Amino acid sequence: MILPIVAYGDPVLKRKAKEISQDYPNLEGLLENMFETMYNAYGVGLAAPQIGLPIRLFLVDTTPFSEDENFTEEEKNELKDFKRVFINATILEEEGDEWAFNEGCLSIPDVREDVFRQPVITIEYYDENFKKHTEKFNGLIARVIQHEYDHIEGILFTDKLSSFKKRLIKGKLNNISKGKINVDYRMRFPDQKKKR
Numbered sequence: 001m002i003l004p005i006v007a008y009g010d011p012v013l014k015r016k017a018k019e020i021s022q023d024y025p026n027l028e029g030l031l032e033n034m035f036e037t038m039y040n041a042y043g044v045g046l047a048a049p050q051i052g053l054p055i056r057l058f059l060v061d062t063t064p065f066s067e068d069e070n071f072t073e074e075e076k077n078e079l080k081d082f083k084r085v086f087i088n089a090t091i092l093e094e095e096g097d098e099w100a101f102n103e104g105c106l107s108i109p110d111v112r113e114d115v116f117r118q119p120v121i122t123i124e125y126y127d128e129n130f131k132k133h134t135e136k137f138n139g140l141i142a143r144v145i146q147h148e149y150d151h152i153e154g155i156l157f158t159d160k161l162s163s164f165k166k167r168l169i170k171g172k173l174n175n176i177s178k179g180k181i182n183v184d185y186r187m188r189f190p191d192q193k194k195k196r
């Protein structure tokens, strides 16, 4: 089932999400719906707060990036079929010199900006079977994980922009909250006027 994606301005996107336990109701069904929702919107990641649930859960599938000609063959092979579920994740360490990448977000359609992040992360998380992992990721995979991880911490990529950039996109963000935007996937807008 395709779920509506919560748009910029909804308080759920600003909340620090809570851990879940192994007996979370119908986790399997939730993951299935989240993957379907993400693929339908051509996303490479989706966090639970983006469908209105303030829980520490996100998905990543970087396969669409593997067709991007801007990456080397080696990078493309790595990005292809990188599909993962992250539950109760904690980033233990971030290393290296910050690099910029043009990021977007399914909750903030049509806004793309360069965001600086460190290239190497060590993350502890549980997978969909509640098996614990501690892994190191780098490059674009780390970048997508960092973006989704921010969602469960209540942070959006627009929070990381300079105050100048923030001012430039303010009107656009307000319009997104009001639903004044053309988007081809289901969304829920916090400030949309109720239709009579």
Ligand SMILES: [Zn+2]
Residues within 6 Å of the ligand: 104, 105, 106, 107, 147, 148, 151
């Ligand atoms: Zn996002």
